[in-house]
Amino acid sequence: MLAQLRNRLESGSAEEYLSILFEKAERSRLNGFTTLAKESALESAREFDRKPWGGLMAGVPIAIKECISTSGIETNCSSRILQGYVPPFDAHVIERLKAEGAIVMGKTNMDEFAMGSSTETSCFGPTHNPWDLDCVPGGSSGGSAAVVAGGEAPAALGSDTGGSVRCPASFCGIVGLKPTYGLVSRFGLIAYANSLEQIGPLTQSVEDTALLMEIIAGHDWRDSTSAEMDRWSYLADLDKGVSGLKIGIPKEYFGEGVNKDVERAVWEAISTLEGLGASWQEVSLPHTRYALAAYYVIAMSEASSNLARFDGLRYGLRVGEDKDWHTTFSEIRAQGFGPEVKRRILLGTYALSAGYYGRYYLKALKVRTLIKEDFLHAFKDVDIVAGPTMPIPAFRIGERINDPLSLYLADVFTVPINLAGVPAISVPCGFAGRLPIGLQLIGRHFDEATVLRAAHAFETATSFHDARPEVV
Amino acid sequence: METEEVIIGLEIHVQLNRLQSKMFCGCSTAYHDSEPNTHTCPVCLGLPGSLPVLNRKAVEYGIKVGLALNCRIEEETLFYRKNYYYPDLPKGFQISQYDFPLATKGHIMILGDDGLERNIRINRAHMEEDPGRLVHAGTIDKAKYTMVDYNRCGMPLLEVVTEPDLHSPKEARAFLDKLKSILEYLEVFDGSLEGSMRVDANISLRGGDRTEVKNISGFKGVEKALSYEITRQRNIRRRNMTVVQETRHFDEIRNITVSIRSKVGAHDYRYFPECDLAPIRIAAWVPAIKDALPELPDAKRERFVRQYLMKDDHAKSLTSDIKVANFYEAVAACAEPRLAAVWIADVLKGELNYRNLGIDAFKVDDMAQIINLLSSAAITEDGAVEIIRAILDKKGGSPQEIVKARGLGRAEEDVVQKAVLEAVAENASAVADYRAGSERALNFIVGAVMKKTRGKADPGEVHRLVKAEVERI
Structure with a gap:
């Protein structure tokens, strides 16, 4: 669809298309965008219309999550503490997108510093689910998912630390991929938990995700965890089907705590894949039940350190009169961070403290290794692993925000993937009432091609992704 | 306590x-x-x-x-x-x-x-x-x-x-x-x-x-x-x-x-x-990295003692700073190494410290010339010190020029001999004291010779000549 849009824009008007999107976004009740880069985007569009340039995304607008640095456009992680911060450089993915002709149309809402799975912890207020405005869009990349599902942007980038791309993709009925750790450069991504997170696309089709991966994947020397690999064409293999593909169904991903509609939709999806020539077998990921605890210990520990730089001294929020540095830092951080961010900084600081480090952080690292081994073991027998992305469909805004533990529990099937570093995609596979359900397909390290191929085969055989919410 | x-x-x-x-x-x-x-x-x-x-x-x-x-x-x-x-x-x-x-x-x-x-x-x-x-x-x-x-x-x-x-x-x-x-x-x-x-x-x-x-x-x-x-x-x-x-x-x-x-x-x-x-x-x-490691201070110090036959104290002094060590070796390549060791360790380093200067304030060539002048007995030790000071205080050009300008060249042999004859003749009472058994009386005559040669004669050599002359007459 991005490819078709690109062709249409080449002969048509990028400015006109972009203006329609901006109008829609300005009228929107989703609260998906935090900043619309109207001036710079329209200027680029006019330039493109005068003299079209080439590239995989030539003239195509894209929405970017608030935590991905965009030169000249405010990047604030939906946090008060970073309000007014305009990065002097582009993230690697933004450079790549621009090099392929894309136009950055604006920044999208997120849970503050990506800490959440509902986009309710944003300092800009919650984003609404386009399928039901009373429901959350998922998170933390809820803004990106909502604007794509709501037709306000043709595609978006999000980031996924423990499910932050896949969860909102699932809740909003679109496609979202978390790439293998190391495949996409994190240069310019404002860190929440740096050993876990990757930037990933949120799109209306698997093909669009493959196209964006073609652009953003690849080595970048500025990120030392970026893998040095040959460039891969994700589009070339997309149509090869699933005949002979072996799918693993982890028994731990079904049963207690999983919504019946979700379970039914996912099993139907597996049957669909079987009908297309794939086979399935049960596999076991026995350490799944320790994943949430390990994930939150690691993520919060890293966050407590990653967020230490926000002291207001060089950029971002400044409050009242300056006092001695200690008091000033404290006041700025007290006013700049929201309650969920404070909670995670405190818990992470605690977990790393002398005397607790071994009991929490080191133990979590050991669990992480076991979870990774679970996947490596499963992938000896199967090519991909399939299950629900989220155990539940989107919940109502405000329903869980005061019960952090129940919010954390919703990440049960997404966090093991980040701990293991493997790639996973969420594709629409049905509805619970009005609300979309996502199928999660998990692949071997750096085997995005197989994940995308299976997702594309499923998408081609079904019509869930064609459904559009009726929102204004 | x-x-x-x-x-x-x-x-x-x-x-x-x-x-x-x-x-x-x-x-x-x-x-x-x-x-x-x-x-x-x-x-x-x-x-x-x-x-x-x-x-x-x-x-x-x-x-x-x-x-x-x-x-x-x-x-x-x-x-x-x-x-x-x-x-x-x-x-x-x-x-x-x-x-x-x-x-x-x-x-x-x-x-x-x-x-x-x-x-x-x-x-x-x-x-x-x-x-x-x-x-x-x-x-x-x-x-x-x-x-x-x-x-x-x-x-x-x-x-x-x-x-x-x-x-x-x-x-x-x-x-x-x-x-x-x-x-x-x-x-x-x-x-x-x-x-x-x-x-x-x-x-x-x-x-x-x-x-x-x-x-x-x-x-x-x-x-x-x-x-x-x-x-x-x-x-x-x-x-x-x-x-x-x-x-x-x-x-x-x-x-x-x-x-x-x-x-x-x-x-x-x-x-x-x-x-x-x-x-x-x-x-x-x-x-x-190990293979490419340079010779370190302790090893260099041992080698200096072995190769240049200098005293360990001098070797230590010359090797504590790599620049000094390099300076020394450059001088030793074209001048008498043992003499160079003494003069760089005992004299030059002191003069540099006094002026708060580093070794790069002195040219290898200048030092080599000074050592060569010393070892060919063309200048005296006092003269050498004066040259070093003049160079550091920027009061003169090369050592040769300073020698010429300040007349620091060691006195010619016949000039010294003439001064010895004169001094012995002029100091009969000192000669008498010497003959009476006072070794120290000779020093008085040596002093007179040094005065006549304006310090350009070698004191040891003068002492030998004076003694020979006094015993001859």
């Missing part, structure tokens, strides 16, 4: 300032003469979304130092985050090392207070990034605000930690001199730059708690801070009180140490691995 044994351990922060770029970014390390905050980029300013990229050359330099300090080099090394808040630390953590530091368990030799060479054990050497620098308008007490200069931020540092093997401020100084000498031999460090070596000293009296004096700059500062601390701790003991374990600051102006925080407020740095940098397997780097 009983004097309890003093126990000192040092932590030395060495800037690897011969590197071109900082530890984790491409910013230049040559910030010393620059405007504040002009040697910065998103990485060393810790801007959101920036990531560190390891300067592999810095690790190479670190391994070099580790090997020179006789350390064991880890097969794989990794970086940790040391978490604390301070305005000069833009990320809120410092990238440092913790478990698996670059180098462990080494030792270097120093001359102890007892006059014997002794091994001082090195606990570890690890790498880290330098923080920025706080600048106060005027003094800390009076400044209304503090400014931060991030130019230094991200400078590659090597922290060398000794075991508590030092027993006096003087030994601490000897250790630092030796360390500096080795670092300069390795060409990883320029000690002339401000803040290039900063020392934390742990000090206690046997049986007592230790205090840590932080961030002392300058070797003289270390000696003074330690001396003050020893006196302070002894006085506490004499009053039957106990030394509190705490961190202290050395006030360079008042020459005292002051408490900055007690153990109760000790930092928990919450070290944990820096996941933005992968562990680096360095085992494979070591052989090549």
